[in-house]
Amino acid sequence: MQHFTYSDLHQFTYNIFKKLGCPEHDAQLAADVLLKADLRGVDSHGVARLIGYVRLWEKKRINVKPKITIVHETPSTAVIDGDEGLGLVVAPFAMQVAMEKANTAGTGWVSVRNSNHFGIAGYHAMMGLEKEMIGLAMTNASPLVAPTFANERLLGTNPIAVSIPASQQPPFVADFATTTAANGKLEILQRKKAKAPLGWVQDAQGKPSEDPHELADGGALLPLGSDRERGSHKGYCLGSIVDIFSAVFSGANYGPWVPPFVSFLPLAKDPVGKGIGHFLGAMRIDAFQPADDFKQHMDQWIGRFRSAKPIEGEEKVLIPGDPEREMEAERMELGIPLLEPVVKDLQELAQRFKVDFIK
C-alpha cells in the first residue's frame, strides 16, 4: 500500500474543496475533519470519501457556500439549518454554537437539519476538549440497518461519540456506530474474501448470514447486539434515539427517508424533512464539578480500568480512544496508507480539477 504524509493529503483535499468553490475557511475545515478520520484509522470516513462528496456536489446536493442559520433557540438549545452545506463544515459550526450555549447555560444542545455526511463523529465531540467540556456528537445516515425482527432497512449506522477530558491521562473518547459493525468493516472482508462473523448482517430474507456482500444483495446490517437473544433490540433503541435526536428534533429526514450518501441512489420521493440530521452536545465540566477535581477523578477512573487484569491471551484492557490515538501518532510519523482504488480516485480528481497530485 502507498503511504502519504498527512500534510500532503491535507493540502490536496483542501485544494479539491477550494476547486468546488468552498471558501478558504470551509475548505480548511473540511480537510481537517476528513483527514482526522484517516489519522485515527477510520479509513472508510477519510479521503476515501472525497470523491463521494464531489459526486454529491455534481448532483447539486451540496451547497459549497451555505448560509448556516440558527432557526430556533433557548438558553441551552438551538436548531440549525445547514443550507445543504457540507456536514464537514455544518457540524463544527453547530458544535461551536453548543459550546457557546454551554459557556453561559452550563450545557448546549444543537440539532441540525439540511446537512450532509459529517465525517467521523469523534472530531466534533473532541472539539470540547480544549474548552474543558464534555462533547457529544451523533448523526443519522443512509438506511442500511434492519431493526430487530424487521426485514427492511430503516436506520443508518447512526454513530455516537462522547469525549471526556482528563488531566495526566489522555482523554476518554468513545466513537462508535450503533450497529454490530459498520459498513467499512464489511468492505475490508470483501477485499480479503473472508466471511463475516454471524451477527453482522442478515440476508434479503432476513436470515443470519456470513456473506459480507449481503448489502448489495438486499440484506441489511444488524443493530449492536447481533440478535434478539444477545440484545439487538438495545442497539435498535440506540440507533433510533440517534435518529430522533438528530432529525425529529431538527426537521431533517429520519428513518428510511434519510438521503443516501452514494449519489447513484435516488432520494426518497416523499421527504419528511430537509437533508440529514446531526445532534451535538457540550457540557462544561465545571457545570458539575470543579474542573481540577473532575479531571483527577477521570485520571483515577482511566488508570484503574487501564490497569485491569486482562484475560489470558489479551495484552491489556483498553480505554475508549486508545487505539485511535496510537494510530494517529503512528500515521503522523509513518504516513497514511491508502488502497490502490482510493489513490486512483484521488488521481482522477487531480486531473479533473487540474490540481497537482501528490508527488
Add this chain to the structure above:
Amino acid sequence: MQHFTYSDLHQFTYNIFKKLGCPEHDAQLAADVLLKADLRGVDSHGVARLIGYVRLWEKKRINVKPKITIVHETPSTAVIDGDEGLGLVVAPFAMQVAMEKANTAGTGWVSVRNSNHFGIAGYHAMMGLEKEMIGLAMTNASPLVAPTFANERLLGTNPIAVSIPASQQPPFVADFATTTAANGKLEILQRKKAKAPLGWVQDAQGKPSEDPHELADGGALLPLGSDRERGSHKGYCLGSIVDIFSAVFSGANYGPWVPPFVSFLPLAKDPVGKGIGHFLGAMRIDAFQPADDFKQHMDQWIGRFRSAKPIEGEEKVLIPGDPEREMEAERMELGIPLLEPVVKDLQELAQRFKVDFIK
C-alpha cells in the same frame, strides 16, 4: 404462581416503607417506583427487591429521612446530594429539578451522588412525558461486568432510559441495561435449569461460558455486543459513559468502587465518592420544535417502524416501550404474578413489621 393486584401490592409496599420511617410522600413515591417495575414486567426490579432495601436499611446504609440538597448548579445543570436516601425517592427529586431547569433553560441535566438503587430507569425518564419533555435516566450499579478483554468486574449493568412523547401513538420508551443481558435474566435461567446463550457471561478465567451461575463463581456479565468481534467494546463504552456521567460528574463512587446492592457484600475500603450515582436529563420538546409538529413527526416515525415488514416467523416489529406497555395493561387487569420465594420474603416482612399481608 400466585397473582396479586397492583393496589394490594402497592399498599403493602407503602406500609413497609412507612414502617422503616419514611415520610408519607416518600413511602408513596417509593412504592410507585418499585411497583412500576412489576407492572412493566421488570420483575427483578420490583417488590422482589423490597427485602433488599430493608436489609440495606438494617445496615444503616439507607437514610429514610434524607435531606436532599442541590450542592451546585448552573442554568441547565445541578449536582444533587441524596444524603443516603432511597434512590427510589432521590431520583424523582433529581428529575423534578432537571425538568424545572428545562422549563427555563430548554434542557436540564442533574447528576446525583450519595444515593442508592433507583428502581427502573424508565420510571424517571417517563416523568417527562406529561410535561411534553424528553426524559433521560441512567445510573451506575454494583460492579458485575467485565470490560472487553478484562478479567475483572469493573462496571455495573448501568442502564439507560430515554422517553419521547408522541401524539396519537404511545410514547417511545427505551429502557435497557448496557450489558447483553441483565442479572435478572440469568436468575430466570437458573430457575429453569437452562443454559445461557453465549455472549451473556464469562467464567472466572474470562472464557466464554453458557453457565448462568458464573457470577456466583467469580465470572462476569458481558457488555452489550457479547465479544470483541461483535462490538462488546461499544457496550463497554456505553457502560463507561453511564458510570462517568452518574458518578464522576456528581462525586459518587464509580467503577469497582460502587457499593453493592446486596447488603452481605462489603463496601470498598477506599471509596472514591459517596454512595452510587445517577444522571437525569430533561429536554423540552419546544426547545427544538413546536410541540405539535414534533409529536406528529414522532407519530409518523413510530407508525413507519411499527408497520415495517417483519422477518418470516416473527409477528411484527416492535417500538421501544411496546412490550412493557402491553405487560402493564395485562397486569393491571389480571394481577402481578410473584414467585414463591418472593411471596415468602414479603410474608416475612409482614410478620416482622407487623403489617397485614395481602389476604
